[in-house]
Amino acid sequence: xxxxxxxxxPLRAVLGTQWGDEGKGKVVDLLGxxxxxxxxxxxxxxxxxxxxFDGDKFILHLIPTGILRPHIxxxxxxxxxIHPDSxxxxxxxxxxxxxxxxxxxxxxxxxxxxxxxxxxxxxxCEESAGDxxxxxxxxxxxxxxxxxxxxxxxxxxxxxxxxxxxxxVRENTVIKNRWFKSVYQQNEVSEQSILNALQSFRDxxxxxxxxxxWFLHQSLQSGKNILIESAQGTLLDIDFGTYxxxxxxxxTLGGMATGLGFGIRKLNQVVGVVKAYTxxxxxxPFPTELIDDTGERLRKTGxxxxxxxxxxRRCGWFDALVARYSVMLNGIDxxxxxxxxxxDDLDEIPVCIAYRIHGxxxxxxxxDVNLLPDVEPVYEILPGWKRSxxxxxxxxxxxxxxxxxxxxxxxxxxxxxxxVSVGPSRKATIWVE
Ligand code: GDP
Ligand code: IMO
Ligand code: MG
Numbered sequence: 488x489x490x491x492x493x494x495x496x497p498l499r500a501v502l503g504t505q506w507g508d509e510g511k512g513k514v515v516d517l518l519g520x521x522x523x524x525x526x527x528x529x530x531x532x533x534x535x536x537x538x539x540f541d542g543d544k545f546i547l548h549l550i551p552t553g554i555l556r557p558h559i560x561x562x563x564x565x566x567x568x569i570h571p572d573s574x575x576x577x578x579x580x581x582x583x584x585x586x587x588x589x590x591x592x593x594x595x596x597x598x599x600x601x602x603x604x605x606x607x608x609x610x611x612c613e614e615s616a617g618d619x620x621x622x623x624x625x626x627x628x629x630x631x632x633x634x635x636x637x638x639x640x641x642x643x644x645x646x647x648x649x650x651x652x653x654x655x656v657r658e659n660t661v662i663k664n665r666w667f668k669s670v671y672q673q674n675e676v677s678e679q680s681i682l683n684a685l686q687s688f689r690d691x692x693x694x695x696x697x698x699x700x701w702f703l704h705q706s707l708q709s710g711k712n713i714l715i716e717s718a719q720g721t722l723l724d725i726d727f728g729t730y731x732x733x734x735x736x737x738x739t740l741g742g743m744a745t746g747l748g749f750g751i752r753k754l755n756q757v758v759g760v761v762k763a764y765t766x767x768x769x770x771x772p773f774p775t776e777l778i779d780d781t782g783e784r785l786r787k788t789g790x791x792x793x794x795x796x797x798x799x800r801r802c803g804w805f806d807a808l809v810a811r812y813s814v815m816l817n818g819i820d821x822x823x824x825x826x827x828x829x830x831d832d833l834d835e836i837p838v839c840i841a842y843r844i845h846g847x848x849x850x851x852x853x854x855d856v857n858l859l860p861d862v863e864p865v866y867e868i869l870p871g872w873k874r875s876x877x878x879x880x881x882x883x884x885x886x887x888x889x890x891x892x893x894x895x896x897x898x899x900x901x902x903x904x905x906x907v908s909v910g911p912s913r914k915a916t917i918w919v920e
Contacts, residue, residue, distance in 0.1 A: 501758045521712060
């Protein structure tokens with residue numbers, strides 16, 4: 488039996504099991520009550536994690552959600568990509584709300600920087616791809632990780648070595664400007680303005696830069712509890728997701744080992760956040776997508792608009808193949824099911840239990856994602872509960888059909904449900920004991 492979600496454990500990870508926006512922000516915030524440190528291991532400001540409490544609403548992009556609880560220290564790991572201006576803007580928003588931020592942040596010198604030329608390059612690539620575009624968040628994520636893999640990226644630690652920084656910025660601007668000029672007919676970027684921006688960023692974050700791997704290991708050894716916050720979702724993972732319609736990092740559990748410097752055997756619990764239905768922003772296959780009035784109804788009721796870009800999210804039914812695949816890939820032992828309240832009014836709720844591919848029925852998510860556009864979902868129909876779940880805080884107060892729906896999710900995924908969310912606020916939560 489996995490530990491209860493309400494019980495503290497030394498090292499717990501929270502990750503998304505679908506295409507992102509599962510409600511990770513809310514779940515990390517809830518679990519933050521018993522932790523000392525919250526750490527992010529991948530991604531950048533493409534994330535949008537929403538937390539609501541006491542009538543206030545926060546959306547975190549780069550800074551771990553734990554920052555909202557004043558006792559928590561937060562780590563931005565080496566696997567992340569940080570855009571200086573977005574970072575400073577986010578700090579300013581939080582400070583304006585009265586939160587002390589910089590003194591609680593630990594930034595890895597190994598994290599890569601996203602510079603304006605990455606965002607400009609991404610825009611050019613997306614525009615020239617036409618109908619084939621990925622539909623990215625436009626935050627420069629892909630080009631920054633491409634530079635990392637090409638070994639030409641600029642890292643947080645480089646900011647403190649003047650000569651290295653200047654050389655790297657020069658080499659990058661020369662190459663990128665060739666692209667802008669000859670391939671994309673765009674304005675060139677200025678080496679000096681990049682350096683100026685980086686120098687003022689360095690002056691602000693200097694005291695936050697830390698050996699984060701050492702800090703995390705030492706903290707764990709001295710009895711502190713750590714929560715690891717993932718961004719995006721399993722199906723957006725660069726290896727296991729719906730490539731090429733994915734993000735550019737490993738969102739799955741392995742990314743944590745390389746993005747923070749932990750052996751995954753240190754983990755005590757892996758929590759998968761799963762929406763009671765499915766959404767996706769951007770392009771790419773989505774077998775259970777509803778492109779009819781029902782999809783529109785889910786979008787309206789669930790307020791499914793991107794927390795980062797404001798784009799309408801594509802909506803569809805719960806896909807058990809996707810969720811089971813995520814449970815397997817990440818070794819998830821506990822599920823947090825969110826947005827159950829969005830299904831309150833439905834008479835019947837279809838759940839996808841198999842795919843029909845070229846006349847054959849399969850119950851396993853296909854390794855060959857090129858098959859996905861041809862997939863026809865096979866549904867099992869479950870009865871709706873036709874009443875509001877608002878105010879329910881105990882499992883046995885849930886109407887019978889809601890319990891049946893949740894139990895079916897457990898059967899189909901093989902993971903135990905530890906928490907059910909029935910509204911955006913902290914209070915709208917059922918801890919399953
Ligand atoms: P994340 O990226 O996984 O953190 O998720 P987002 O914040 O992008 O999107 C989830 C949205 O659903 C946010 O607006 C949350 O406030 C909201 N939310 C979370 N849990 C629930 C829930 O149980 N019910 C409802 N109605 N909204 C929820
Ligand atoms: P959170 O952490 C949902 C999607 C984009 C696009 C693809 C690649 O809030 O769950 P990118 O900008 O990363 O190169 O875009 O990934 N995407 C997300 N979708 N939630 C997110 O983050 C996402 N981050 C990226 O829409 O399809
Ligand atoms: Mg989000």
